[in-house]
Amino acid sequence: MSGKLRIHVDQDKCQGHSRCKALAPELFDLDEFGNAHEAGDGIVPPGLEDKAYLAKSNCPELAIDITED
Amino acid sequence: MNKPAPVTDWVHDFDHTDPRWTENPFPIWDELRAECPVVHTERFLGVYMPTTYEAVKQIAYDTEHFSSRRVIVRTVRPEITQSAPPITSDPPEHKPAKQLLLPPFTPDAMKKLEPRVREICNELIDEFINDSKVDAAARYTKHIPVRAIAHMLGIPEKDSELFIKWIHEILELGITDDDALVRGVNEMSHYFAGHIEQRKKNPTNDLISTLMNARDKNGQPLSDMHVLGSLRLLLIAGIDTTWSAIGASLWHLAKTPADCERLLAEPALIPTAVEEFLRAYSPVTMAREVMKETTISGCPIKPGNMVLLSFPAANRDPAMFPDADKVIIDRKENRHAAFGLGIHRCVGSNLARMEMTVALEEWLKRIPDFRLDPAGEVTWSEGTVRGPRQLPLLLSKPH
Numbered sequence: 001m002s003g004k005l006r007i008h009v010d011q012d013k014c015q016g017h018s019r020c021k022a023l024a025p026e027l028f029d030l031d032e033f034g035n036a037h038e039a040g041d042g043i044v045p046p047g048l049e050d051k052a053y054l055a056k057s058n059c060p061e062l063a064i065d066i067t068e069d
Numbered sequence: 070m071n072k073p074a075p076v077t078d079w080v081h082d083f084d085h086t087d088p089r090w091t092e093n094p095f096p097i098w099d100e101l102r103a104e105c106p107v108v109h110t111e112r113f114l115g116v117y118m119p120t121t122y123e124a125v126k127q128i129a130y131d132t133e134h135f136s137s138r139r140v141i142v143r144t145v146r147p148e149i150t151q152s153a154p155p156i157t158s159d160p161p162e163h164k165p166a167k168q169l170l171l172p173p174f175t176p177d178a179m180k181k182l183e184p185r186v187r188e189i190c191n192e193l194i195d196e197f198i199n200d201s202k203v204d205a206a207a208r209y210t211k212h213i214p215v216r217a218i219a220h221m222l223g224i225p226e227k228d229s230e231l232f233i234k235w236i237h238e239i240l241e242l243g244i245t246d247d248d249a250l251v252r253g254v255n256e257m258s259h260y261f262a263g264h265i266e267q268r269k270k271n272p273t274n275d276l277i278s279t280l281m282n283a284r285d286k287n288g289q290p291l292s293d294m295h296v297l298g299s300l301r302l303l304l305i306a307g308i309d310t311t312w313s314a315i316g317a318s319l320w321h322l323a324k325t326p327a328d329c330e331r332l333l334a335e336p337a338l339i340p341t342a343v344e345e346f347l348r349a350y351s352p353v354t355m356a357r358e359v360m361k362e363t364t365i366s367g368c369p370i371k372p373g374n375m376v377l378l379s380f381p382a383a384n385r386d387p388a389m390f391p392d393a394d395k396v397i398i399d400r401k402e403n404r405h406a407a408f409g410l411g412i413h414r415c416v417g418s419n420l421a422r423m424e425m426t427v428a429l430e431e432w433l434k435r436i437p438d439f440r441l442d443p444a445g446e447v448t449w450s451e452g453t454v455r456g457p458r459q460l461p462l463l464l465s466k467p468h
Contacts, residue, residue: 015410015411015412017418018176018418030176030177032171033168034176054401057401058344058403060406061411062404
């Protein structure tokens with residue numbers, strides 16, 4: 001059985017393109033400047049794995065990491 | 070001023086204002102990219118152009134060797150007198166100037182503006198829906214961004230023609246004609262100075278007042294110069310950029326019936342298609358000034374030159390995008406750089422995306438059947454922002 005996915009947004013890289021929020025709104029929150037943060041603890045709920053990878057593959061700044069717990 | 074000699078050697082003597090580049094730059098960029106990741110021309114007092122996504126990205130991230138104090142490549146390089154923070158700012162001044170502008174442009178803020186943009190689109194369509202032909206650039210795409218940004222700034226939407234004139238003087242005529250640029254900047258500054266004075270007496274809750282009420286990190290209000298500079302930036306950057314992006318999208322749909330039919334059948338795909346239109350027809354090419362000698366993708370870069378930071382060419386790099394020369398409206402992986410990369414990411418990107426999506430949605434709802442008018446000519450703007458300035462279309466009445 002595979003582990004859970006965990007996402008993390010690198011705050012030094014994120015420039016607020018907000019592509020992740022548009023593609024996977026359940027997995028990301030934006031702050032007042034529009035910069036993205038992983039929602040909650042970053043654990044990807046079952047069924048949203050594809051969205052997590054979609055968000056990662058559309059981040060122009062390569063700011064999203066996905067690791068397997 | 071004399072017309073420059075026509076280009077015969079693109080690789081060593083390119084000119085981004087050559088009519089052939091304006092008309093169809095893509096094969097030229099492919100030729101340059103095949104030759105070198107960074108090319109150089111002696112024109113415009115010396116300019117480099119990175120041709121690959123990787124080289125564009127390296128320069129965009131490198132604020133030590135490349136300054137934003139000049140962001141337009143021109144035939145003259147006069148002393149810098151009027152800045153437009155944060156686009157013309159470098160670290161460390163850049164971040165605080167940018168942070169002031171970010172909150173009004175978040176996706177949530179754009180959701181509040183969206184109903185007004187939908188109304189603007191429909192008001193415009195009402196004016197020509199019963200005609201059999203229309204210049205969509207002159208009567209539709211041109212007016213959406215200017216009215217939306219006027220609405221946000223709190224200035225009269227009816228002053229739009231004035232704004233469009235200044236922007237033409239600054240971004241297009243200004244490349245070779247310093248008088249036109251100075252005239253445009255001064256008239257714009259005078260206009261905004263009047264609005265600032267009014268708000269000192271009668272505060273409002275628009276973007277002009279937001280900037281006037283902002284405090285810097287020492288708790289001090291911004292100088293009128295700073296407020297004026299940022300207002301100039303918002304107006305200049307917010308208008309013909311998105312005018313171009315909406316126009317190029319409609320142009321593509323007018324000549325590609327299969328894509329048009331797909332978006333009519335699957336309107337939920339429009340935001341994904343918008344990303345692909347942004348990639349394939351990116352309107353904006355910014356510039357940098359080389360401050361220190363360095364190397365980019367193995368190519369030596371020397372101070373005294375400008376850099377044409379071509380996000381549009383980066384977005385056509387096949388090393389980054391499979392089938393880079395094809396417009397694939399359901400492209401899944403799309404890390405395009407249409408809004409820049411790094412700290413200068415376009416402040417208005419959420420606004421532009423919303424305007425493009427709404428403009429296409431409303432157009433397709435009301436005008437599902439349209440095509441290029443073979444009797445007309447599509448023309449494109451040159452220089453910093455590329456998009457259709459004439460877009461003659463034939464409209465069929467919905468049945």
